[in-house]
Amino acid sequence: MYLEHFGLKEAPFSLTPNTEYFLNVQGYQEALNTLLVGLENCDAFIKVTGEVGTGKTLLCRKLYNSLGEQYHVIYLRMPCTTEMDLFFAVAKALRVKEYSRLTKPELLNAIEGKLATLHRLGKRTVLLVDEAQTLSPRALEALRLLTNQETETDKLLQIVMFGQSELDERLKNPRLRQLRQRIVFSYSLKPMDRHALGLYIHHRLFVAGYEGDVLFTPKALDMLYKASNGIPRVVNILSHKALLVGFGQGMHRVTDQHVSRAVNDSGSSTGAVKAPNLSLRPELQLGIAVLIVCGVGLFLFEHLGV
Known part of the structure; x- marks a missing residue:
């Protein structure tokens, strides 16, 4: 060439989101710092939105690479149209055996067991959801259900959602009121x-x-x-x-x-x-x-x- x-x-x-090209300029380092602080504070939900092409996936991967050994990170980038689709994706990432054969209650119990085991090992589990605007309302509500799993002092799962501005519109759905209330940090990437x-x-x-x-x-x-x-x-x-x-x-x-x-x-x-x-x-x-x-x-x- x-x-x-x-x-x-x-x-x-x-166009490949290579984190070596991440630049500390105009909001991007600020966004990364916001995410790191939110996770350090054990906040259940964090949201990052931005228009197409503003660098959300690169930021997501930079966050992934920036988290230390105390974190167990799950990266999810696939459209989930039902809550079971999302539960299956998380269960697969946590290596739940024969997850596709489990009922919803069994699946949630199995996921909670895996998260509890990671917590006992000193790991904090973080779920990074890229292209979150593609999630259906039922799948978004399923994310909230996953954050219900906790000990007396700690959340067993923290979630960071990255999505286009359509995600904000989707979260206005009255059915997602409880999820909106749990989003502690939000950041909007600008051009x-x-x-x-x-x-x-x-x-x-x-x-x-x-x-x-x-x-x-x-x-x-x-x-x-x-x-x-x-x-x-x-x-x-x-x-x-x-x-x-x-x-x-x-x-x-x-x-x-x-x-x-x-x-x-x-x-x-x-x-x-x-x-x-x-x-x-x-x-x-x-x-x-x-x-x-x-x-x-x-x-x-x-x-x-x-």
């Missing part, structure tokens, strides 16, 4: 401002191994911010495409013109990037063509001695 051209060791703008976006770009390039001069010009960053509205996922998509355009032109700095081409190729200039345009612009076609030619040449050299 463009890695060697720009002196990178890895792709800096991958980055222009200053934070510049730090974000620099940080990701640095982690990816870039050691050269400033790669993205100030005007390029201005256009990135305008086109992405500060949403990290959109920033990543446009930055990756802008690098590819610059590579195709043989340039070693990313300008606002490269970002403009990336925005146009993504079919958006407002920050809400649509499905990729399959008809690539000439600059992107050139970059891909260079990759193909180099790959073929390397294959011929290694295998045919050409």
